[in-house]
Amino acid sequence: MKKILVTGASGFVGSRFVQAMQSRYSLLTPGHREFDITSAEAVNSYMDANRPDAILHLAAISNTGYCEEHPEESHLVNVIGVENLATAARRHEAKFIFFSSDQVYNGNSETGLLDEALPVSPENHYGRHKLLAEQRATEIYEATVALRATWMYDAAREGMPTHKNFIINIKEAIENATTLRFATREYRGITHIDEVISNLPHTLTLKGGVYNFGAENTLNTYETALAYLDILQYRGKEIISPDTARFPEHIRNISISMKKAREASGGAIQFSTTIEGLKRFEGR
Numbered sequence: 410m411k412k413i414l415v416t417g418a419s420g421f422v423g424s425r426f427v428q429a430m431q432s433r434y435s436l437l438t439p440g441h442r443e444f445d446i447t448s449a450e451a452v453n454s455y456m457d458a459n460r461p462d463a464i465l466h467l468a469a470i471s472n473t474g475y476c477e478e479h480p481e482e483s484h485l486v487n488v489i490g491v492e493n494l495a496t497a498a499r500r501h502e503a504k505f506i507f508f509s510s511d512q513v514y515n516g517n518s519e520t521g522l523l524d525e526a527l528p529v530s531p532e533n534h535y536g537r538h539k540l541l542a543e544q545r546a547t548e549i550y551e552a553t554v555a556l557r558a559t560w561m562y563d564a565a566r567e568g569m570p571t572h573k574n575f576i577i578n579i580k581e582a583i584e585n586a587t588t589l590r591f592a593t594r595e596y597r598g599i600t601h602i603d604e605v606i607s608n609l610p611h612t613l614t615l616k617g618g619v620y621n622f623g624a625e626n627t628l629n630t631y632e633t634a635l636a637y638l639d640i641l642q643y644r645g646k647e648i649i650s651p652d653t654a655r656f657p658e659h660i661r662n663i664s665i666s667m668k669k670a671r672e673a674s675g676g677a678i679q680f681s682t683t684i685e686g687l688k689r690f691e692g693r
């Protein structure tokens with residue numbers, strides 16, 4: 410059984426990965442207190458004592474707004490933390506997989522689905538730090554696999570954290586009869602967490618590099634929200650209104666193409682589009 414160290418195992422992705430994969434792998438899931446990724450010493454001594462075959466690095470500061478307000482802390486966790494793990498992974502020749510983000514594309518002005526070869530220059534600290542982490546980790550250890558994940562969603566699950574996400578926000582608005590505004594000038598993939606988790610085992614055999622990892626979506630976020638109301642067969646369209654003013658400088662297109670990961674995995678990595686995924690999630 411492969412031994413995998415999962416950092417951030419108490420988080421949104423980590424808790425669901427552990428629940429889904431605990432019978433398939435031998436999982437090491439140290440908490441933040443005993444395993445602070447910002448301490449090279451803590452990382453090295455844990456790695457020396459436990460010698461995992463692979464590291465799935467999910468620990469991060471994942472809140473973009475918080476990173477914007479606390480750039481030093483974001484740099485420490487989201488860049489230095491990744492460097493510490495990449496260095497330890499190289500020393501142990503362990504596969505190193507970590508979650509970057511589609512936010513690395515948020516300064517791009519191309520339209521359509523974006524691929525990994527495009528030059529990027531993100532416009533916020535979170536995106537810049539994720540990009541820097543990709544660069545540093547692949548320099549330190551060429552077997553590093555960096556996954557540019559999209560915004561993910563799930564329903565609330567007992568004992569697991571669930572951030573506000575696309576489906577929860579819309580369902581709450583329906584329940585409370587409030588309105589929500591969605592940007593017409595934003596394009597992004599939105600992915601059900603179960604698809605992310607079921608695809609993760611295939612990343613263990615990817616060769617080192619940067620890969621987009623999530624649902625493709627060609628609709629803007631407003632159109633995606635309207636399509637979700639259709640899937641829910643909810644008729645009160647007025648709960649969603651178009652926000653045409655957000656992202657005035659350039660269209661915020663962070664929609665990813667999955668071609669590279671699909672081909673590199675021989676077709677094993679497969680995601681539904683955002684709309685197909687929402688339909689499947691709602692059993693339609």
Ligand SMILES: NC(=O)c1ccc[n+]([C@@H]2O[C@H](COP(=O)([O-])OP(=O)(O)OC[C@H]3O[C@@H](n4cnc5c(N)ncnc54)[C@H](OP(=O)(O)O)[C@@H]3O)[C@@H](O)[C@H]2O)c1
Nearest residue numbers: 417419420421422441445446468469471508558559560561
């Ligand atoms: N959620 C999304 O939609 C999304 C989208 C794109 C990319 N991502 C990326 O995917 C990864 C997983 O995200 P997530 O949503 O699961 O994040 P999350 O729910 O915020 O969980 C973050 C985890 O990191 C741990 N952590 C934070 N600082 C740490 C430190 N210094 N040392 C050790 N552990 C630390 C937290 O533990 P404590 O709570 O105990 O501090 C928690 O378990 C992150 O890299 C995130 O940036 C997420």
